[in-house]
Amino acid sequence: MTAAKAPALPARAGLGLKPEHYETILTDRPDVGFFEVHAENYMGAGGPPHRYLEAIAELYPLSLHGVGLSIGAAQGLDRAHLKRLRALIERYKPQSFSEHLAWSTHDTGFLNDLLPLPYTPETLARVIDHVDETQQALGQRLLLENPSTYVLFKDSTIDEIDFLAEIARRTGCGLLLDVNNVTVSAVNHRLDATAYIDRFPMEFVGEIHLAGYDETVDDAGDRLLIDAHGTAVKSDVIALYQHTLQRCGPCPTLIEWDNDVPDFATLFAEARRADAMLAAEAAGRNSRQIQAA
Known part of the structure; x- marks a missing residue:
């Protein structure tokens, strides 16, 4: 089932919103394309996190990123969790909502990790059902993120890219392409990261x-x-990102830095580096179009 698309994020670099940077952002109003928040951090009814997020949402586009929906779990989705996500989306009207191609729940337990799936027809059907259910419950299109993996399943019979593309085709969801995840998985499994990007369904x-x-x-x-x-x-991820932009063109790009979070100036420098690459790709495309006209 195809869900409604929210207004798009700008094709600029964004940053993850961290509590230690709330005051700096509201005081300095840095030139950042958007901010992303982890949905589960804002599922309380009120308090300082919501007060700051409301103020920042008035100034910047928002991307809402889920880490606890467990789209790939063998059990059904948590309806209460979906309701909390729906409430957040209705409250903040983010330009993007995304989740992981992973699972983190089993029976009544929650595992503090995003675990990989075997790519089989059975899991494909289950993930498609869960994506459909999520988009219907939230009233918004979902972007599904490719995983970083450390093991491969002998039971897998479907290539990861084909698996993701089929989900997108059959549900109308979009994809979130994590270039760092591509690098991590490619090195760990002795694969070609550039070849992965070349085959990825950029549409x-x-x-x-x-x-x-x-x-x-x-x-x-x-x-x-x-x-x-x-x-x-890292430099190899930056090089792969540049190759990705050559394939897909300028695209909203988040800098993730969730552990050992530095000062805001360090994060902002990372965003400016990505913004420069996005602008260079846009300028190159414009120049080629003018020359071809």
């Missing part, structure tokens, strides 16, 4: 994420990347 992409990763080695001594969100975006 469904409504937002891009960038983040920093941590690096260690596995038992065999090979590189192992961790999707840590605790550092600046």
Whole structure:
């Protein structure tokens, strides 16, 4: 079922909204394209978080990013959670709502992680049903994010890109392309990250994420990347992002930095770097169009 699309985010760089930066943002009003909030952090009825978010939402576009819906779980979706999400969307009218292609619930338990799925016809059908249910319950189009993974399933019979594309085609949802996740998964599974981007269905992409990763080695001594969100975006992710922009054109791009959060000036510098790349891609496309005319 195709859900209504919210007004689009600007094709600029955005930042995750952190409580330690509330005052700086409201005082300085920095030139940031949008702010993203994790939905679960604002599910209380009131208090300072909502007071600050209301003030910031009057100044900037908002992206609402869920981390607890458990779209890939074998059990049904949590209807109470969907109602809380609906209330947030009605309250703040975000330009974008996104969730992960992952699961984090089992029976009555909640796991503090975003766990991968086997890509099979059975899980495809289940995720499609859950995306349909979510979009109907929220009255807004969902962007589904590609995962970062550390294991692959022997049971998988569908390629990840084909899996995501089929969900988008059959539900009308969009996709959130996390370029850092592509890098992490490609290194961990000895795959070609550029080839992944070249095959990705860009016509469904409504937002891009960038983040920093941590690096260690596995038992065999090979590189192992961790999707840590605790550092600046790495140079290989930036290079892959530039390649992505060449394929999809300028697209709203979030800088994720959720752990060891730095001062706002450091985050803002990351946003300005992405903004410069977005502007350069837009200018290059305009120049090519003029030359072709």
